[in-house]
């Protein structure tokens with residue numbers, strides 16, 4: 001197998017390592033057999049996310065009680081820790097049975113290194129007919145189906161604590177553009193003791209996703225897609241302006257932003273210690289898992305001000321690495337992830353909508369029912385940088401470096417330089 005793609009994606013030290021033909025190692029490359037133990041590596045340990053995975057695994061075990069689950073998380077929001085773990089194991093030809101990965105460009109180093117099995121046979125007619133086309137396309141970035149997506153999250157939301165907004169005299173129905181957002185943050189700061197904008201700067205991705213969403217709010221999806229394709233300098237003014245806006249928000253962050261994770265920041269919304277948070281709707285999974293914290297009466301959300309009609313998609317999927325220790329069990333698991341039963345169990349708890357169009361809406365509750373309606377009514381569904389679908393892992397990691405610096409110094413010039421050299 002060729003490892004160049006993976007090696008160049010931050011694994012230069014292992015560039016000389018060569019593997020077999022994909023049929024060696026502990027497994028038989030997917031033609032059956034292998035261990036009965038399904039090792040699954042993922043990062044879903046936060047509130048709501050853990051419960052969602054448990055619900056999925058429970059459904060799987062009901063159908064395949066013969067498979068033993070080895071649930072082996074690599075915790076860290078947005079895969080901040082998983083990436084390195086997986087690259088090392090794949091390069092060492094000791095991969096888990098399956099691992100979580102965003103479909104789309106995040107798969108590129110794996111497909112160019114030829115370390116993933118073709119899962120076209122898992123994609124039976126039922127799946128092919130039921131999946132939304134854009135999601136199915138993301139599962140085959142190099143033309144061959146290599147992953148099974150299980151959910152669609154929306155990134156461009158702003159969630160809020162209803163009573164904190166009432167106390168601040170902010171009417172959420174007026175949150176229509178970035179200026180309205182800035183005014184609302186100001187009102188919370190003046191009128192309440194709550195942090196206006198809950199945030200985490202422990203890792204770069206929350207600020208990167210805030211910036212990319214602010215960029216779309218100010219400049220639209222066309223400009224964003226053009227930027228994500230690598231046309232940076234044409235958008236210099238727009239990039240700097242949205243960096244400046246994000247730098248302005250930092251005075252509204254909770255004081256401990258630098259030392260807490262995204263879900264700890266989100267807990268501040270649950271506890272009434274913060275008014276707003278910008279997050280993907282995995283944040284709603286955490287609210288749903290919080291006893292006595294109800295949609296509409298206690299928490300609510302709006303599309304990120306200025307992005308009405310946009311549904312920024314964050315998807316997750318599972319793959320079938322070559323040298324697979326448990327080809328039979330892996331195939332069973334991927335097939336299950338593609339079913340309506342799996343997606344009906346997983347998504348309502350996760351805060352995401354299903355990529356299949358035939359999953360019964362009954363269990364989705366009012367929040368996700370609204371998201372599903374907004375997805376259907378949306379004008380555009382851009383992919384994202386912070387969640388790996390819009391750019392290659394190499395570009396994403398360079399962008400993260402720029403935003404790690406920005407989290408420290410909030411220097412627009414330096415951040416722009418970092419962004420400019422990221423592509």
Ligand code: GAL
Nearest residue numbers: 077078079282314315316387
């Ligand atoms: C995203 C992932 C979501 C959620 C989030 C926070 O990248 O797609 O499912 O886990 O990170 O960690």
